[in-house]
Amino acid sequence: MSPAGAPGRLEVGIKQKFFRAASGNNLHVLGELAFTLGNGEVAALVGPSGCGKTTLLRIIAGLDRDYQGTVSLGEHCRLGMVFQEPRLLPWRTVEANVRLAAPDATDAALDALFQTLGLAAHRGHYPGELSLGLARRVALARAFAVEPDLLVLDEPFVSLDADLAQRLRAELAELVSRRPVTTLLVTHDVEEAIGLADRLLVLSASPARIVATVPIARPREAHSAEEIAAIRNAIAPRLGQARPEGAR
Amino acid sequence: MALRLVSLAVLIAAWSIGSHFAGERLLPEPQAVALAIAAEARSGALAFNLGVTLARVLASFLIAMALGTVLGLLMGRYRNLDRLGDPWLVALLNLPALVIIVLAYVWAGLTESAAIAAVALNKLPIATVTVREGARSLDAGLDDMAHVFRMSPWVRLRHVVFPQLAPYLAAAARSGLSLVWKIVLIVELLGRPNGVGFEIGIAFQLFDVTRILAYAFAFVAVMLVIETFLVQPLERHVSRWRPRTA
Numbered sequence: 183m184s185p186a187g188a189p190g191r192l193e194v195g196i197k198q199k200f201f202r203a204a205s206g207n208n209l210h211v212l213g214e215l216a217f218t219l220g221n222g223e224v225a226a227l228v229g230p231s232g233c234g235k236t237t238l239l240r241i242i243a244g245l246d247r248d249y250q251g252t253v254s255l256g257e258h259c260r261l262g263m264v265f266q267e268p269r270l271l272p273w274r275t276v277e278a279n280v281r282l283a284a285p286d287a288t289d290a291a292l293d294a295l296f297q298t299l300g301l302a303a304h305r306g307h308y309p310g311e312l313s314l315g316l317a318r319r320v321a322l323a324r325a326f327a328v329e330p331d332l333l334v335l336d337e338p339f340v341s342l343d344a345d346l347a348q349r350l351r352a353e354l355a356e357l358v359s360r361r362p363v364t365t366l367l368v369t370h371d372v373e374e375a376i377g378l379a380d381r382l383l384v385l386s387a388s389p390a391r392i393v394a395t396v397p398i399a400r401p402r403e404a405h406s407a408e409e410i411a412a413i414r415n416a417i418a419p420r421l422g423q424a425r426p427e428g429a430r
Numbered sequence: 431m432a433l434r435l436v437s438l439a440v441l442i443a444a445w446s447i448g449s450h451f452a453g454e455r456l457l458p459e460p461q462a463v464a465l466a467i468a469a470e471a472r473s474g475a476l477a478f479n480l481g482v483t484l485a486r487v488l489a490s491f492l493i494a495m496a497l498g499t500v501l502g503l504l505m506g507r508y509r510n511l512d513r514l515g516d517p518w519l520v521a522l523l524n525l526p527a528l529v530i531i532v533l534a535y536v537w538a539g540l541t542e543s544a545a546i547a548a549v550a551l552n553k554l555p556i557a558t559v560t561v562r563e564g565a566r567s568l569d570a571g572l573d574d575m576a577h578v579f580r581m582s583p584w585v586r587l588r589h590v591v592f593p594q595l596a597p598y599l600a601a602a603a604r605s606g607l608s609l610v611w612k613i614v615l616i617v618e619l620l621g622r623p624n625g626v627g628f629e630i631g632i633a634f635q636l637f638d639v640t641r642i643l644a645y646a647f648a649f650v651a652v653m654l655v656i657e658t659f660l661v662q663p664l665e666r667h668v669s670r671w672r673p674r675t676a
Contacts, residue, residue: 245574263578269571273593273671282589283579308671328579 189256189331190221190364192242196251198389199237211237212249213389221256222362224401226375228417229385235368236266238390239336242366255332262330262363264338268317270309276320277305284327295323299353315346322350326357333358333365339374351377355402372414376405382413384420393420458640466644475629479645480652483618483625486542487611490549494610495603497550498557503591505558506565515558522555527613531620540621549613556609557602564598596668603661611653 199212211234219225227235240246242253243263255261270279280292296302299319309317318338325333338354339347355378358365369375375382380401384394394417399409442460449457470476505512505519531548538544568591576586592599618627626645633641 240574243574243578245577261578261580263575265571265575267571269575271572271589271593273596274589278589282581282585283575285585310671310673324579334578 188221189259190219191256192219192332192364192366193252193254194218194238194242196238196241196249196253198251199234199241199246199249201237210389212241213386213391215251215391217383217392217395219364219366222364223381224358224365224367224379226367226369226379226382227385228369228372228375228382229390230387231370233385233388234390235385236336239263239334239366239368242332243334259331260328261332261334262325262328263334264318264321264325264336266336266338266340268309268314268321270317270320270324272309275306275308276301276312276323279309279320280324280327283324284329287327287329291329292327295326298357299323315342315350318342319350319353322354322357329361330363333363335365335367337368337370340370347374354378359402372417373410376410376413378402382417384417386420455637456639458643462640463643463647466640467648470641470644470648476645476648479624479626479629480648483611483614483627483649484652486546486549486614486617486625487607490546490553490614491603491606491610493546493550494553494557495599495606498554498602499561499595499599501554502558502561502563503565503595506562506568512562519555519558522551523559527552527616531613531617535621542622545614545617545622549610549617552613553606553610557606560598560602560605561595564595568594593668600665600668607653607656607661611649 194215194217196212196215198210198214201209201211203209215238217225227238229235237246241249242255243261270276271282274282277292277296280295281287284292293302296305299322301316301319301323304312304316304320309320312320322338325335335354339350342350351374358378365378367375367378372382376398378401379398381398382394382396383392384396385391386393396413396417398405398413445457445460449459454462467476501515505515530551531545534544534548534551538547572590572594576590581590614625615627615630618625619631622628626649629645630642633639633645
C-alpha cells in the first residue's frame with residue numbers, strides 16, 4: 183500500500199484475483215476492477231451473492247495480499263471495519279472490546295458513541311449476553327471508536343429483522359454525517375445502499391467487474407418509493423435478478 | 431459434598447477391612463498411617479520433605495508449561511516449524527520417563543538442576559502437543575479483526591490468543607501437575623538426598639508400608655489443596671465470561 187494524498191483517499195486498481203479452492207482448481211473471483219473514493223465519500227458495492235464482494239473488502243483491508251494489482255490507501259490511513267459477523271472477543275466486555283481496538287479513544291468520545299448506538303446500558307456486558315442486533319452495534323461502535331479515515335462495512339445489517347436494520351442504518355447514516363469518513367459498504371440490499379451511499383458500484387457475477395456506477399441524488403436523505411424503484415429497475419438487469427417494479 | 435464424604439468413608443472402611451485380611455505389615459490400619467503422619471509432622475521432617483518436593487514440582491511444572499506454551503503456539507501457527515519439531519516431539523513423547531531421568535543424571539550429575547530438567551523434559555512434549563492443538567484451532571476471524579484494528583502483538587497475545595488457548599492450557603496444567611509430581615518422586619528416589627520420593631525409597635528398603643502411605647497421602651492432600659484453592663478458582667476466573675451451565 184503506497185501513500186496517496188489525503189488519509190481517507192482510496193484507490194483500487196485490481197487486475198485479477200484467483201482463489202485456490204480445496205479441490206485444487208483456481209477460481210477466478212475478481213476481474214479487472216478499478217475505482218477511486220475521494221475523502222469522505224461513501225460508496226456501496228452491490229452485486230449478486232458470491233460475486234467476490236467480501237474478497238474485495240479483504241484485499242482493501244490488507245487481509246489478503248495474494249492478488250494482482252494495486253490498492254492504495256492514504257498515508258497513515260486508519261481503518262475501521264465491520265465484518266459480516268460481529269467478531270467480538272467473547273471474553274472481554276463490550277467496553278473492553280471497543281477500547282482494545284481503539285486505545286486512544288477518549289472517555290467522552292466513547293460515552294457519546296455508546297449513547298448514539300444505544301449501548302450505554304451494555305458496556306459491562308459480555309458479548310455472549312447480547313442479542314445479535316446489539317452485538318452488531320458493538321461492532322459498529324468499535325469501528326467508529328478508532329476514528330477511521332476509511333470505514334469498511336461488510337453487510338453489517340444482514341440477518342437482522344427489517345425494523346432493527348432500518349434503525350441501525352439510520353444510526354450509521356447519522357454517524358457518517360456527523361464525522362465524514364470515506365466508507366465502502368457491501369450490501370445485497372439496494373435500498374440500504376441507496377439510503378447510505380453517495381454512489382453505487384454495481385458488480386457483475388464472478389469474476390467481478392464494475393458494470394455500472396450510479397450516483398445518488400441527495401445522499402443519506404429520505405428517498406421516495408418511486409426514486410428507489412427507478413434506481414432498482416435501472417440496475418436490476420445488471421444484477422441479473424430483475425424484480426417487478428415496486429416489489430421489495 | 432455429602433456424596434463425596436460418603437464415598438470417602440466407604441474408601442476408609444474398605445481400607446480398614448482390607449488391612450484386617452492382609453495384615454498390619456502389608457496394609458496398616460488407617461489410624462496407624464494417621465499416627466505416622468502426625469509423628470513425621472511433629473519432627474518437622476514431613477514439612478521439610480513436602481516443601482522440597484513441592485518446590486521441585488513447581489519449578490519443573492512452570493518450566494515445562496512455559497516452554498510448552500511457546501513451542502506449541504509456534505508449531506500450531508507455523509507449518510514449517512511444526513514439520514521441523516514434530517519428529518523431536520514424537521521421540522520425546524515415546525521416550526520412557528526413566529530413560530530421560532537416568533540420562534540426565536549420567537550426563538549432568540546427581541544435581542538439583544538435572545533433576546528438575548529431567549522432570550520438565552518429561553512433561554514438555556505433552557504440554558506442547560496440547561497447546562499446539564489449541565493454536566491450530568485459533569479463530570481466523572478474530573485474527574483478521576486484530577489485524578484490521580492494528581492491535582499490538584502484546585494486545586493480541588493477551589486479549590485474543592491466550593483466552594482462546596485457556597481451555598488447552600488448563601487441560602495441560604491439570605494433567606501436567608499430577609504427572610509432574612509422580613515423576614518428581616522417581617527423580618528423588620533415584621538421585622536426591624531429600625523429598626517425598628527419597629523418604630519413600632528409604633521406607634521401601636525398610637519395608638515400612640506405614641511410612642510409604644503416610645508420605646503418599648500427605649502429598650496427595652497437598653495437591654488436593656492446590657487443586658481446590660488455586661487451580662479451580664483460577665479456572666473459574668478465566669472462564670467467567672462463559673454463560674453459566676447448570
